[in-house]
Amino acid sequence: MVLDIRMDDVVKLRKQHPCGSDEWRVVRLGADIGLKCLGCGRRILVPRSQLQRQIKAFISRGEPTQFPWAPEDKESGG
Numbered sequence: 001m002v003l004d005i006r007m008d009d010v011v012k013l014r015k016q017h018p019c020g021s022d023e024w025r026v027v028r029l030g031a032d033i034g035l036k037c038l039g040c041g042r043r044i045l046v047p048r049s050q051l052q053r054q055i056k057a058f059i060s061r062g063e064p065t066q067f068p069w070a071p072e073d074k075e076s077g078g
């Protein structure tokens, strides 16, 4: 199963950052997911497969957007 991660999601991870916060905002999507610590603002990259096991809960969800690697829907109009 592929975890549905969106830009601007705020997630709670099992592992706490040294600054004391365990909440992160998704700032980049790709094979690696970019996370920004809500405690200290530090950014990290976590492999998608690893992040799936790290997420304890979603605090809030971002807008549903298409993944950058997904094929675009091409409408044959006209």
Ligand SMILES: [Zn+2]
Binding pocket: 017, 018, 019, 020, 021, 037, 038, 039, 040, 041, 042
């Ligand atoms: Zn931090």
